[in-house]
Amino acid sequence: xxxxxxxxYREFVKGLWDDNPVLRMLLGLCPALAVTNSAINGLxxxxxxxxxxxxxxxxxxxxxxxxxxxxxxxxxxxxxxxxVTVADKFLAxxxxxxxxxxxxxxxxxxxxxxxxxxxxxxxSKNNVGRSILDALGMGTGFIFVLVVxxxxxxxxxxxxxxxxxxxxxxxxxxxIMILPPxxxxxxxxxxxxxxxxxxxKVKV
Amino acid sequence: MSLLLLFLSAAIVNNFVLTYFLGICPFVGxxxxxxxxxxxxxxxxxxxxxxxxxxxxxxxxxxVPFKIEILEYVSFILVIASLVQLVEMFIKKMSKPLYDTLGxxxxxxxxxxxxxxxxxxxxxxxxxxxxxxxFGIGAGxxxxxxxxxxxxxxxxxxxxxxxxxxxxAGITMIVAGSLALAFMGFAGLI
Numbered sequence: 058x059x060x061x062x063x064x065x066y067r068e069f070v071k072g073l074w075d076d077n078p079v080l081r082m083l084l085g086l087c088p089a090l091a092v093t094n095s096a097i098n099g100l101x102x103x104x105x106x107x108x109x110x111x112x113x114x115x116x117x118x119x120x121x122x123x124x125x126x127x128x129x130x131x132x133x134x135x136x137x138x139x140x141v142t143v144a145d146k147f148l149a150x151x152x153x154x155x156x157x158x159x160x161x162x163x164x165x166x167x168x169x170x171x172x173x174x175x176x177x178x179x180x181s182k183n184n185v186g187r188s189i190l191d192a193l194g195m196g197t198g199f200i201f202v203l204v205v206x207x208x209x210x211x212x213x214x215x216x217x218x219x220x221x222x223x224x225x226x227x228x229x230x231x232x233i234m235i236l237p238p239x240x241x242x243x244x245x246x247x248x249x250x251x252x253x254x255x256x257x258k259v260k261v
Numbered sequence: 262m263s264l265l266l267l268f269l270s271a272a273i274v275n276n277f278v279l280t281y282f283l284g285i286c287p288f289v290g291x292x293x294x295x296x297x298x299x300x301x302x303x304x305x306x307x308x309x310x311x312x313x314x315x316x317x318x319x320x321x322x323x324x325v326p327f328k329i330e331i332l333e334y335v336s337f338i339l340v341i342a343s344l345v346q347l348v349e350m351f352i353k354k355m356s357k358p359l360y361d362t363l364g365x366x367x368x369x370x371x372x373x374x375x376x377x378x379x380x381x382x383x384x385x386x387x388x389x390x391x392x393x394x395x396f397g398i399g400a401g402x403x404x405x406x407x408x409x410x411x412x413x414x415x416x417x418x419x420x421x422x423x424x425x426x427x428x429x430a431g432i433t434m435i436v437a438g439s440l441a442l443a444f445m446g447f448a449g450l451i
Contacts, residue, residue, distance in 0.1 A: 083289060083430050087374045091282035130368070131342050138335040146331075161381045164334050168374045170286050237280050238441040245427070245434030252426035 068187050072194030078171045079202040079244075080251040085171030089203055090240040092162050096219050099207030100200065101155045105148065105163060107196030109140045110172050111189065118180040118188035133176045134167070141167045171199065202247070209243050210234045264395050271399030274450050277375045278407040279441040284375030288408060289433055298412035300359055302405025304352070306398070308344055308370055309379055313397025315340050316380040317390050337380045345370045375404055410440060 078084045088106065093099040113136050117124075124132045145163045148156040156163065166172070175195055180188040211217055214234030216224040233239050277283045284305070291301040316337050324330050349367050353360045360367070370376065379400050383393035414436055423432050 083286070086285040086289065087282050090285060131339065134338050134342055135335055138338050142331060142334055145334075161378060161385060164381055165283075165374050165378055167334055167338055168377045233442075236445065237282065238438045238445065240282065241434050241438030241441055245431050245438060248434060249424070249427040249431035252428075252431065256426065 065187070065190060068190040069194040072191065072196070072198040073201065074198070076195075077198040077202065077251070078195050079199060080248055082174075083248075084174050085169045085199060086244070087165065088162055088169060089199075089206060090237075090244060092159055093203055093207035093210055093240060094214065094235040095211040095217075096204050096207040098155070098158055099203035101148075101152070102159060102162065103196070103200030103203040105144045105159075106166055106169060106171070106199055107192070108144055109137060109166050109169075110175060110196050110199075111192040112140045112143075113137045113172060113176065114180040114188040114192035115185060117176050118183060118185045121181045124181075129181065130173070130177070133173060133181075137172055137176075138167045171195065206240075206243055206247065209247075210239055214239060264392070267392060267395050268399040268402075269450070271396050272403035272406065273444070274447045276403045276407055276444055277378065277400050278404055279437070279444045281378065283378040284373050284404055287370070287373055288411060288437070289430060292408055292411040292415055292433070295409060295412045295416060298408045299405070302401075302408045304348060304367065305370060305373065305375065305404050306401025308341070308348055309376055309401040309404070310394065310397045311344055312341055312376050312380055313383060313393045314390070315344070317383060317388075317393045320384055321390075333381075333384070334377075337377060341376050341380070375400065407440070411437065414440075 072078065074081075076082060079086065079089050085106070088102050092102045113133070116136050117133060120132075120136075141164060144166065145156075148159070148163060175191065179191045183191070208218055211219075212223065213231050214236075216222060216228050216230045231239070234243070271277070275281065278285065278288050287301055287305070292298050319336055319340060320330075320333065324333060324336065345368065348370070349360075352367065379397055383396055388396055411433075415433065418432065418436070427435070
């Protein structure tokens with residue numbers, strides 16, 4: 058009994074760090090790089106992705122015995138695309154500004170390898186409860202990385218965080234950080250730092 | 262002339278990988294060897310060109326007349342998935358070694374954001390049929406270019422002394438950053 062409990066907890070926690078989708082498994086890199094020029098965009102993208110991940114995980118783990126093995130990928134993608142349409146229309150209706158700044162990257166959640174990867178590796182083999190925990194953990198890990206990445210780029214690139222000015226006038230913003238190269242550089246350094254921390258943890 | 266500009270803009274100035282961050286997964290995954298990068302690039306370019314044509318036809322002849330644009334994402338992704346399946350069967354039949362090198366990344370072209378991104382962009386920018394075809398070829402060429410450049414750099418990188426935590430993905434991202442920086446130099450071209 059006790060063993061089962063810890064493993065349920067593990068299903069959730071593993072997404073936060075040990076199997077963090079972006080830093081450890083390198084999934085979902087496209088949105089992680091593309092929309093993180095500010096922390097708020099990163100947060101919105103992370104939430105939208107988590108919504109799609111959670112809903113499609115629930116549906117797919119419920120249907121896992123019904124969907125024939127050969128056409129499973131096509132089936133998953135249709136389910137995911139449906140939820141992405143929902144998320145896209147929701148953002149356009151209620152948060153038009155964010156929807157505009159995310160642009161085509163909201164529909165591109167359909168092809169976020171993170172979502173399809175979790176369905177294939179997890180939801181198609183586990184029951185609904187575990188799939189929900191897994192999706193929530195992965196989603197939280199994804200939001201975490203996106204907000205950190207967006208935060209770093211926003212502070213250095215426009216001297217603000219969540220649109221509040223935090224660095225004084227003495228600071229000359231590094232334009233490059235909110236442009237594409239800044240995304241690659243920041244993520245590269247974050248991945249390196251993640252690996253370094255992990256190694257230290259293992260040694261201790 | 263404007264078609265040529267469109268091609269150049271899709272291939273170099275607004276390179277899909279380095280400015281739109283589309284197709285990063287294969288960009289990181291398959292860029293270890295120049296030879297496999299070339300074949301991956303070719304496969305993507307092929308799928309992209311066909312996708313551009315087919316999705317244009319579907320959008321303008323099917324979705325718009327019946328006013329069901331809301332099905333855009335679902336129908337596009339289905340078309341792409343079946344196209345990729347077709348290409349996969351074709352390559353498996355024609356060249357087994359190529360099939361083995363591309364490995365898991367071939368089915369993953371389905372979830373290559375560059376392909377769906379291409380279809381979405383050409384709807385968003387209201388390209389004509391010919392324009393979206395040229396856009397598809399250009400984007401595919403740009404993807405191949407970025408992938409091959411990256412593979413070339415990574416082959417050299419294997420011989421150099423990279424700090425341990427940065428080995429693999431970390432240094433790849435940083436190299437990609439410098440490549441993106443270099444590509445920004447093309448920004449004023451068009």
